[in-house]
Amino acid sequence: MPDALEVRDLHKTYPDFTLNKVSFSLPEGSIMGFVGQNGAGKTTTIKLIFNMIARDGGQIKVLGLDNLHDELAIKQDLAAVFDEIFFVDSWRVSEVEKAVSGFYQNWNSAQYAGYLKSFELAGDKKISELSRGMKMKLMLAVAMSHGARLLILDEPTSGLDPVARDELLDILLDYIGDGARSVFFSTHITSDLDRIADYITLIDHGHIFYTGKKDELLEHFSIVKGRPEDLTEDLRRKLIGQSATREGFIGMLPAADAQGLAPAVTIEPPTIDEILVYISKGEAR
């Protein structure tokens, strides 16, 4: 399967942050969750994909083309939804199409009107009058009306209520239905990914901690719980991150290291949230 997005050794240095040799790839027709805590480098990576900021090293390919040399061609097939709406808030919903449609050769007015109707977005409403969920849907309507084959979303669910989040996830699943379109979805609300993601890339302090299939990620780690006396020096070394509990401790370790522990230690599969938390704790250690 060809890659919709391929990032190799991407490097960007700021005075207080470094995106360090980030590499991952998203196969066409899939949804990848890009997970990390705030400030981990998610938005920086997305801005680099759109060439909004200059990179210090590495390579990005979108649908097989280099994002610098073929920037204009790529952006015809690339769409974005950010956590904050980037249209002028005094515009009416109907004016958004007038403002941006001229830039896209494959803009489909009928499709845009269809999305507005199905999302219940009134054309005469001002953007400033829309709820956060409706703003998100407007950005999605624009993003999906010009034949984009890769949709990139940066924290689209933050600030949305559970119903709006659920609707958004349904829209994304529907979008990739034809198998030719892909979604790259940055979030720190990992429960969204449990439902829709095929692949997960975990980023922590500018480093990629894991990239691959979601199911393999969950199989790759185990959560262990036990009493204080169960926390041997050997186990402590193996733990990626740990917390104290009233009963003793809870921590995460590679699934391969979860064999041969004391019988009193319970072993459970992790959630993506737990993996994120313990990676962060491990980093702090």
Next chain:
Amino acid sequence: MNTGTTSTGRILNSLKLDFFAAKAGLRLPMIVIMVLVMAGAGAKQPYLALALVLLFSVILGGTVFSTLEKNHADVMYGVLPLKKIEIIIGRYLYALIISVVALIVGSVFALAISRIFTVKMDNLTFLAVLSVAFAYYCFAVAVAYPLYFRFGFTKAYIFTMVPTYFLGVVGVILMGRHNFTSNLNSVIQFFTAHQYLMPIFGVAGGLVLLVISVAVANAVVARAR
């Protein structure tokens, strides 16, 4: 995979987008312009109305940066299939169109005031006001736009007036020199004899400033990235 529209097409689209973005912010300045015209009419001074409209249009040239900044619209320009230089050229064309509209609106109101109050307008003064105001407008835009592109409207706005104050100080120093009046007389005599050259100097000088400023803005944006 598409190859995108032509560069000219993209610049024009960017220009159109600028006007769409600035539309809401243009209402208040339009009201201010009407007030300035009224002030010129009240004083029965068509040139005053013309000069005030043209000078105030400098503020109109900055409204697009202010509106876009408030709406995080730099992200929108980053997502659209547009080169950075095309955004920059589109923005300077926006400024140029604002100035041309201001020239026309200001001239129409000046002529109307002249007719209504039977105030005579001579060609030389009319062309002088137009040319100097246009050149000043271009100078102000040429200084302000690279700063807006680099630092954003909010941070840069205060500094965009510094060169104008500098020009004022230079003007005062020049006027203090004894040969200033005779030099000024020679200039006036030259342009009285060659009136057609005045708008050429004003327009050409202004456009040269804008072209230099486009290059500076492009370099500044590239460096900031």
